[in-house]
Amino acid sequence: MAKAKPKPTNPLDEWLPLLRGIRAEIHQNVAVLEVPDASRMIEFAADPKIRRYLLGRLSDTVALVDPGQEDALAKTLLTLGHTPKVANGVAT
């Protein structure tokens, strides 16, 4: 009998779990970090200096930032040589 192929797993699941929005609700004045691709997200999720400010991911390229930690995250990203564009109040 042929062996069933193992289901491919997303390496991000281990580092930064996918959040599940089950109940309808609205969170105002939150922050998200958007990256161009999943590999960049893995890089950030694997770095404890950045990961500590992330609560989980909304998708493979968008992570939810712990409310109140946006300034600290921006400062850390800069210290580590990243140059994030900071968009205030703009979703797109």
Added chain:
Amino acid sequence: MTTPAVPRLPPVLAQEPEWDLQLEDARTDVLKAAARFWFPPKPPTVRAACQAALIRLFSNPAEMAPRLTALPATERAILAVFKRYDGALSGTLLRTELLARSVIALPTTGDGYMPYSSSRNAHYAGLENKFLVAPRDGDPRSHYSYFSGNEYPDMVANPAALASITAAEPAPWQPVSSAPTPTAVTSTSFSEIVLNLWAVAQELSRNNWWKPTRARNMPKSLINKLRKVVPEVSSGPPSVPDLPGLYCQLLDGLGVLISTEEEVRINLDLLEKMLDTNTEALALVLARAWIYVKLWQDGTGTLDDRDAKYRLNSLHTMRELLAWGLGVLARVGDGWFDLESFLRELWNIHQKGTPYFYGCEYVWTPTFAPTQLKADVTGPDRFLTLWINGTGVWCANAILGTLVHLGLVERGPVTGRGPLAFRLTALGRIVFGSPDVPGLLPSTAESRFFTIQPNFEVIAYIDDVPTRVVWPLARLARRTSGSGNPVQTFVIDRESMYHAMEGGFTLNQIREYLTSHARNTPSPNVIRTLEEWGGKRESLVLRRGVSLLVGIDSPPKVARAVGDGFHLLDATVAVPKGLPLLTYPDRARPCGEASEDGVIRLDPDADLIAVARLQQLIGAADVGELRITEASVAGAKRRGLSAEQLLDRLRHHHRGPVPLILEVAIRNWSVGGQVVLGNLLMLRVPDSAIASAILGSERFKPFIIRHIPLQWFVVDGKHRKELERLLTSIGYTWTAEA
């Protein structure tokens, strides 16, 4: 063909005219007296009728004009001075103008002291009684009788009256002997001041906010950071003693520092708007900020709140006097002047009424002649000598130190016994000489003022370049040269580009700026790298202050999907109604409870963020029992979360206090913990009287580690044999069990 009007700046000492008629508070006899002046031959005689008639009159300036000619000449001259200053001026300035014009005169006294004079006798009192001038709100000199009539309150004129008054010509005051042109000149480019101002502002902005000290000063750590961005000038005395302090005070004076009891922040956007103006207007605003700066003493540095409280008025008054005197020099021409003569003449206007500062220390103390106060010198000369060797030193530091640094004055060499020569720069003449001196610098066609090297170094020649052209360079490049040099070097790097773009400088604008103002064509590698840095920034976005919609089937059309069941919405867009709404920063939001062994019971309606926060303590498990374990805490530690951060999150969402033993466990699982667990040797005696006897005994003392009342002792197991011998020696036997 008409010749375009020469632009003129407003007077540097003009104040915001805020006229408030306040007829309701006026005494009836004053109202009736005013009515008799304004409405001859049949004035109203009832209070309400007087008020109504005056309100009507002041709303129609044309009707006032004929009666204004009936004013005494002194009062007309005073109104003309108000007109010259656009309707409002300080009491010091008004009195200075009136003395310099000989409208009023100082009382003649033999001893030099100013005799008391009631404010009712002041020359402006007649205008006040006719509702043509009024003290500015909040000036205590207008309300308290102990102020002398020689000390005028800050005042504002009735704008209706000024409509038909001609502004006074400059005061006919010829102050000083000129000085020979010096062989060496020290001056500062105003562009450099703007670069410094921006560098300080940017550094403050990077700190977001700071908590002022108890004396309302800046914390030392922040001052040290500022010292790195504004290095001291090494041109020798008289230097500005505390450059970061000066720039912070100027920023405060410009209104870009937003202070509360708890914190101070900088409004960088507002400063950008101010800097994006022409050089002359900016210099005027900065000079005004210097005149009314709050915690700054020239030649001394930043003052604390306590010192400033009792010195602030004198400092403002003296700066106003200096600015007024410099205004006279500006109109005289661009020659050199002798500082000491200037100060002596300035003092002579108010004589003993000139502010005097006691007990100050300055970075530079010029030697004015005569330096020693002679016992036989009496009268006004004695006061002048005291003043010039005290406050005069401050004036010297202000003119030859601060104002030279600000690019408004230039000075000759500072020698032991002078002469101390100075003159206003072209910009200084415009600022202090306004509105009589045309408010426009000679235009410089050359706007290409820097060279970009292939290694991203920028060499800029900032002299004579308009500030609005120079300043953007500091937005996109980091200054690497010190102060005091007309040739400044900068370097463009990833961080400086990032900050420029964060400040709203787009990649296109940067490219355009470099192309318009560089003397050379930037090398292709420079342009390519700048584009790469800009592009890199665009790829990583931190969105703040947005709304996250969770599990909403029909979100607003403008919402952007960012994952399965997640949408983002702009902060300005209204969120759908009727759904649980959580706004951050959030207060403590209990939604679960943990037992001592770490089992967590979450409420069924716990929200996404609360669950996500708590899941960081309990690992990824989301089915079955949720439990904080050694492994889950170790996992959180690997993800960068300390025990205290975990506990903060747990407390934030825990109903009631977190079990203390669970807190202990979380700390131990995160950083480890150790206790001593061993066998103890116990001594139990029959009763408390014997326990007291043992406690008081010198022989037992070496063996006892601790007394546990009433009858128990923890004793040192290493000396059991000696203890046994001691017990035997006093007649005890013992058993092993209690």
